Amino acid sequence: MQLSELWRTTTFRLTLVYGLVFAVGVVALLGMVYLQSAVYLTRRVDGILNTEADALAASPPAQLRERINTDLLLNGPHTNVFALFSARGVLVTGNLPTLPTALTPDGKPLEILPTHTFPAHARLIARRLPTGEELVVGRDVNQLREMRAIVAYALVWSGVFILIVGLASGTALSIRPIRRLRTLQAAGRDIAAGNLTRRMPISERNDELDLFAGTVNTMMGEIERLMAEVKGSTETIAHDLRTPLTRARAQLHRLQHAEAPDRDEIARVTAEIDEVLERFRALMRISELEARSRRAGFAATDLAQVLAQVVDLYQPLAEDGGVTLTLAADRPSVVEADAKLLFEAVSNLVDNAIKFTGDGGLVQVWLEDDGGAPKIVVQDNGPGIPSDERVTVLQRFYRGERDRLSPGSGLGLTIVSAIVRLHGFTLTLADADPGLRAEIACGP
Amino acid sequence: MARILVIEDDLDTAAEIADCLIASGFDAEQCFDGQTGLERATGETFDAITLDRMLPGRDGLDVVRTLREQGSEIPVLMVSALSDVDDRVTGLRAGGDDYLVKPFAPAELVARLEVLLRRHRAPAKPELMLQVADLKLDLVAREAVRENRRIELLPMEFKLLEFLMRNAGQTLSRRMIFEQVWEYYFDPGTNLIDVHVGKLRRKIDFPGARPLFRTERGVGYILDAT
Numbered sequence: 001m002q003l004s005e006l007w008r009t010t011t012f013r014l015t016l017v018y019g020l021v022f023a024v025g026v027v028a029l030l031g032m033v034y035l036q037s038a039v040y041l042t043r044r045v046d047g048i049l050n051t052e053a054d055a056l057a058a059s060p061p062a063q064l065r066e067r068i069n070t071d072l073l074l075n076g077p078h079t080n081v082f083a084l085f086s087a088r089g090v091l092v093t094g095n096l097p098t099l100p101t102a103l104t105p106d107g108k109p110l111e112i113l114p115t116h117t118f119p120a121h122a123r124l125i126a127r128r129l130p131t132g133e134e135l136v137v138g139r140d141v142n143q144l145r146e147m148r149a150i151v152a153y154a155l156v157w158s159g160v161f162i163l164i165v166g167l168a169s170g171t172a173l174s175i176r177p178i179r180r181l182r183t184l185q186a187a188g189r190d191i192a193a194g195n196l197t198r199r200m201p202i203s204e205r206n207d208e209l210d211l212f213a214g215t216v217n218t219m220m221g222e223i224e225r226l227m228a229e230v231k232g233s234t235e236t237i238a239h240d241l242r243t244p245l246t247r248a249r250a251q252l253h254r255l256q257h258a259e260a261p262d263r264d265e266i267a268r269v270t271a272e273i274d275e276v277l278e279r280f281r282a283l284m285r286i287s288e289l290e291a292r293s294r295r296a297g298f299a300a301t302d303l304a305q306v307l308a309q310v311v312d313l314y315q316p317l318a319e320d321g322g323v324t325l326t327l328a329a330d331r332p333s334v335v336e337a338d339a340k341l342l343f344e345a346v347s348n349l350v351d352n353a354i355k356f357t358g359d360g361g362l363v364q365v366w367l368e369d370d371g372g373a374p375k376i377v378v379q380d381n382g383p384g385i386p387s388d389e390r391v392t393v394l395q396r397f398y399r400g401e402r403d404r405l406s407p408g409s410g411l412g413l414t415i416v417s418a419i420v421r422l423h424g425f426t427l428t429l430a431d432a433d434p435g436l437r438a439e440i441a442c443g444p
Numbered sequence: 445m446a447r448i449l450v451i452e453d454d455l456d457t458a459a460e461i462a463d464c465l466i467a468s469g470f471d472a473e474q475c476f477d478g479q480t481g482l483e484r485a486t487g488e489t490f491d492a493i494t495l496d497r498m499l500p501g502r503d504g505l506d507v508v509r510t511l512r513e514q515g516s517e518i519p520v521l522m523v524s525a526l527s528d529v530d531d532r533v534t535g536l537r538a539g540g541d542d543y544l545v546k547p548f549a550p551a552e553l554v555a556r557l558e559v560l561l562r563r564h565r566a567p568a569k570p571e572l573m574l575q576v577a578d579l580k581l582d583l584v585a586r587e588a589v590r591e592n593r594r595i596e597l598l599p600m601e602f603k604l605l606e607f608l609m610r611n612a613g614q615t616l617s618r619r620m621i622f623e624q625v626w627e628y629y630f631d632p633g634t635n636l637i638d639v640h641v642g643k644l645r646r647k648i649d650f651p652g653a654r655p656l657f658r659t660e661r662g663v664g665y666i667l668d669a670t
Contacts, residue, residue, distance in 0.1 A: 277547040278631075280547070281527070281547065284525065284526075284527060285528075285630070285631075288527060288531075292528065313626065313632075314636070316639040316640050316642075317635070317639045320642075340628060340629075343628065344628070347628075347630075351632075351636070
């Protein structure tokens with residue numbers, strides 16, 4: 001894993017940012033503690049020094065030297081400073097060899113470095129006595145300094161520690177997403193290489209990566225379905241066209257070797273090839289419908305009017321074939337649709353119904369309400385379609401068994417299916433017992 | 445003799461179209477790419493053009509657009525393998541006068557070309573009454589009269605008869621009829637148009653009347669006085 005790869009992961013960056021914010025917070029907190037405690041302790045030392053200085057200054061001048069010596073004796077010469085200087089600044093008694101020049105007799109404390117007589121940092125205050133002498137009282141402040149050092153030390157190290165822990169946990173947390181991305185990438189490459197059955201791995205965490213992988217998988221499912229359909233339809237087309245072409249070829253071959261050209265035979269071959277062309281035309285139409293941008297020619301369309309026009313167009317054909325064609329759609333029913341395409345779809349259904357029902361048949365067209373959305377129904381009492389063929393007949397380029405025996409491209413239902421899909425409507429074929437009942441549910 | 449320029453990149457199709465045009469009494473010239481087609485169309489005199497939509501080099505849409513930009517009003521029949529309504533609209537908008545989808549019967553192309561040529565020579569005038577032999581169609585009262593007999597027509601039958609009479613003497617293919625009268629461009633299949641024409645024909649050519657309808661085998665129909 002490269003550092004740059006690590007840095008690019010969201011988890012790593014977030015962890016790092018959180019770590020930094022946390023470190024700043026901790027440093028600020030410790031800083032506060034440090035400041036507060038240092039100030040408190042310093043004040044306390046100053047208080048003690050003042051009390052001691054006051055007590056000494058209040059003692060009679062004659063006993064002062066005595067008391068300083070006693071105090072030094074009691075406290076030891078290395079923890080406290082007691083010293084008395086003459087008005088000219090010469091040491092009278094005590095454990096401070098010289099009067100520090102920075103020390104002023106106004107009660108302002110001064111910290112000095114260790115000396116050979118007092119081997120520790122000391123905090124001093126000075127008092128001018130009525131006699132003109134100067135009294136210096138001091139205290140070892142090493143403890144105070146050490147305390148400050150400890151706090152400062154903690155401050156720096158905790159900051160460093162938090163940063164290290166942040167970096168480490170950021171790295172650790174990012175490794176999993178990176179690994180998962182790697183597996184997703186691998187799956188993606190595999191798919192791109194042509195393995196359309198491969199899916200993106202999904203963990204059980206249901207996180208954003210899973211959501212994304214799920215979306216990709218849905219997409220892949222659709223692509224796989226389409227590819228299978230294309231493959232299936234290519235095979236169907238090949239099979240479908242090969243039959244009439246083979247027949248035409250055989251006939252041409254016969255004609256080639258015939259003594260005299262038979263005009264009827266030539267007409268039959270031409271008809272055979274016309275059928276192939278017809279089928280090609282239907283195939284083109286289906287491809288065009290499927291490639292169409294959705295909703296291009298959509299407008300408010302009255303279904304009742306569309307049905308009336310279709311029935312109007314097919315009534316003479318029905319009469320001619322001895323089929324009764326009825327329409328029941330009296331109330332206007334408006335949906336968003338491409339009127340011309342919908343007309344084509346319903347025409348195909350009615351055309352099929354008339355064609356397959358035959359003399360004495362009944363074809364009924366009506367509009368019904370299907371839970372708020374209108375539904376177009378075209379029902380005949382002909383032979384119908386066997387239940388096992390009803391699904392496949394709607395597939396792209398599928399030609400039903402019965403179509404092979406009748407004129408036309410035999411792709412009418414496929415065209416209907418493509419138009420219905422373009423609208424986002426649903427086409428169902430059911431058994432009318434006897435006959436076929438085709439329904440277009442014009443709802444989302 | 446009308447002179448037709450056939451612009452089509454497929455040699456066999458071009459030859460077939462030309463043969464069919466010559467057989468129908470036209471003078472046909474062929475060329476096989478858009479650029480040459482455009483040059484010949486502008487440099488020579490033709491009465492009409494059949495123009496394939498997809499051509500090498502300069503495509504059909506471009507050719508017709510350029511012709512129209514140059515002010516040419518020559519009738520152009522677009523021929524294309526693309527049948528979608530959008531493609532048709534694009535073809536017509538670019539300046540095509542009619543749009544024929546492949547595959548087609550050569551006779552269909554001739555029929556369409558003849559209608560275009562006639563329309564170009566004699567543009568339709570606003571008329572109140574159409575007449576073919578003794579058949580009269582009153583466009584205002586919307587009724588047909590023949591031998592002093594009023595003939596009852598349904599709305600679509602009226603529209604169909606009007607189209608046939610306006611193009612009297614011309615062969616009209618089933619697809620032309622479906623496109624012009626019903627204004628749909630898909631393949632209606634079976635013998636839908638035959639049935640409609642047959643029904644109208646029985647009303648117009650009633651027993652005893654001189655037949656006006658003629659069937660052109662494999663192509664379509666003609667309404668004619670002769």
